[in-house]
Amino acid sequence: MTRTPVQVSKTKAALADNVEGYQTVNFKDAGNRSRDHYKSSMAKARFRARQLLLPLVRWETPRLAWIQQHTRSKFLDDYFALTANLGTHTFFVIMLPMPFWLGYAHLGRGLVYVLAAGVLISGMMKDFFCLPRPLSPPLHRITMSGSAALEYGFPSTHTTNAVSAALMILYIARENLDFISPFSLLLLRILMWIYMGSIVLGRIYCGMHGFLDVIGGAILGALIFYLRWTFADAIDQFITRPGPLAPCVITPIVLILVRIHPEPVDPCPCFEDGVAFAGVVLGVDMALWHGWGTPFMTAAPYPGNIPYNYAESGIAKSFGRVAFGIVAIFVWRAVMKKTLHAVLPPLFRLIEKIGLSMPREFFLKASEYHKVPSSIPDSTLVGAREIPSLIHNITRMRSDSVGPQSPADMYETIAYREERQRRKSLEIQNDTAHTAETNDGMDELDEDELFLQIPKPRVQYDVEVITKLIVYTGIGWIAVEGCSWAFYQLGF
Numbered sequence: 001m002t003r004t005p006v007q008v009s010k011t012k013a014a015l016a017d018n019v020e021g022y023q024t025v026n027f028k029d030a031g032n033r034s035r036d037h038y039k040s041s042m043a044k045a046r047f048r049a050r051q052l053l054l055p056l057v058r059w060e061t062p063r064l065a066w067i068q069q070h071t072r073s074k075f076l077d078d079y080f081a082l083t084a085n086l087g088t089h090t091f092f093v094i095m096l097p098m099p100f101w102l103g104y105a106h107l108g109r110g111l112v113y114v115l116a117a118g119v120l121i122s123g124m125m126k127d128f129f130c131l132p133r134p135l136s137p138p139l140h141r142i143t144m145s146g147s148a149a150l151e152y153g154f155p156s157t158h159t160t161n162a163v164s165a166a167l168m169i170l171y172i173a174r175e176n177l178d179f180i181s182p183f184s185l186l187l188l189r190i191l192m193w194i195y196m197g198s199i200v201l202g203r204i205y206c207g208m209h210g211f212l213d214v215i216g217g218a219i220l221g222a223l224i225f226y227l228r229w230t231f232a233d234a235i236d237q238f239i240t241r242p243g244p245l246a247p248c249v250i251t252p253i254v255l256i257l258v259r260i261h262p263e264p265v266d267p268c269p270c271f272e273d274g275v276a277f278a279g280v281v282l283g284v285d286m287a288l289w290h291g292w293g294t295p296f297m298t299a300a301p302y303p304g305n306i307p308y309n310y311a312e313s314g315i316a317k318s319f320g321r322v323a324f325g326i327v328a329i330f331v332w333r334a335v336m337k338k339t340l341h342a343v344l345p346p347l348f349r350l351i352e353k354i355g356l357s358m359p360r361e362f363f364l365k366a367s368e369y370h371k372v373p374s375s376i377p378d379s380t381l382v383g384a385r386e387i388p389s390l391i392h393n394i395t396r397m398r399s400d401s402v403g404p405q406s407p408a409d410m411y412e413t414i415a416y417r418e419e420r421q422r423r424k425s426l427e428i429q430n431d432t433a434h435t436a437e438t439n440d441g442m443d444e445l446d447e448d449e450l451f452l453q454i455p456k457p458r459v460q461y462d463v464e465v466i467t468k469l470i471v472y473t474g475i476g477w478i479a480v481e482g483c484s485w486a487f488y489q490l491g492f
Contacts, residue, residue: 080202103308123270139207155216163221283476296488
């Protein structure tokens with residue numbers, strides 16, 4: 001029987017020896033066969049849905065490998081790896097405040113809604129289906145992101161975000177034809193199509209996604225844009241109505257969305273990214289509800305617009321707005337993250353004692369650790385001290401890797417080999433003249449060695465969920481109402 005490590009244990013036995021530092025999770029080998037890994041961890045209906053789509057993913061792999069083999073070049077490697085950064089969560093979190101600060105709150109709110117919905121829904125779908133990315137080898141993974149390969153494949157969040165964001169920008173541009181020349185509109189359309197094409201085709205070229213992933217992501221992105229376009233006015237009117245109804249409705253909805261996120265079978269960062277964007281939506285909506293109609297946040301031309309006129313502000317004040325806003329966001333994030341990681345564990349231990357805790361997979365309960373390390377990275381938005389390494393990663397361009405990069409990759413690799421061995425056995429039984437092929441060297445020991453080569457996911461702490469929700473809610477509020485008040489007071 002082929003031995004493979006099982007999913008990360010929920011107990012302290014699966015944790016690294018020292019949970020007080022920035023540590024990783026150990027994989028334990030309990031002798032489970034890979035084909036039972038997902039079946040034993042998923043509900044029957046969920047597993048059947050996965051099994052229905054899995055053959056499509058496996059059917060795509062040799063065809064994707066052929067495409068990659070016949071199209072690769074150094075220029076395309078660098079181009080698609082670089083443009084993939086334009087579809088990451090970090091890029092959008094950094095860029096989303098800009099429309100608010102520069103007088104385009106309507107565009108900013110539209111992008112916040114479609115991108116948050118894209119990250120939330122695609123993340124839920126990924127963790128529900130647990131479908132692997134195209135197999136490597138034969139594919140090469142060309143990327144500048146270390147966390148992207150840790151996610152499941154279907155649907156592509158990059159594609160979802162690219163399609164919904166591009167459609168939203170084009171829609172807002174068409175709404176403002178009085179201020180945009182025909183040539184500028186044509187140029188914008190060309191740029192948006194190049195942007196969408198670069199992200200979608202790049203996902204396939206870089207070996208990160210298959211046809212099913214990008215088609216599903218594109219359909220999801222278009223649907224999300226359509227829903228925002230259809231209900232935008234109704235949502236804005238509901239939020240800006242007098243009284244406490246809006247926060248009393250929106251806050252529980254956000255909390256419910258966080259709670260109902262499916263539990264992944266393997267460690268996956270989709271949940272963390274979804275929590276972050278849910279917080280941003282909550283913060284932006286609360287800022288609009290509380291601040292619209294004030295001198296520093298007007299109701300015209302759209303609710304919650306921050307007054308801005310480039311002719312009056314000029315380049316200096318415009319730059320001052322952006323610089324102040326970025327610094328405010330990073331300071332808030334650094335201070336609150338450290339504070340909440342110190343304050344929340346005792347509260348969580350008390351909640352756990354009275355039986356009200358609702359722990360998630362792969363998150364260590366507060367009763368099982370003393371304190372949260374200060375060096376925990378953020379998969380959604382890099383910290384200030386991480387910016388130099390981010391710039392270094394961009395300057396060194398892309399990495400080209402072959403082989404499994406996550407537990408999900410490894411289980412799919414083993415499942416593929418088991419299926420290949422099963423077919424060979426059937427061929428031998430049906431053809432007595434056929435001799436068995438030699439072993440490809442990937443025996444039980446090789447599989448264990450491959451698992452050891454996979455970067456182990458770090459230990460995650462239960463307080464990180466509520467910390468991320470509070471921090472990113474604050475980021476959304478600061479980017480809108482907080483900065484609008486500061487700009488008004490500072491004369492920006």
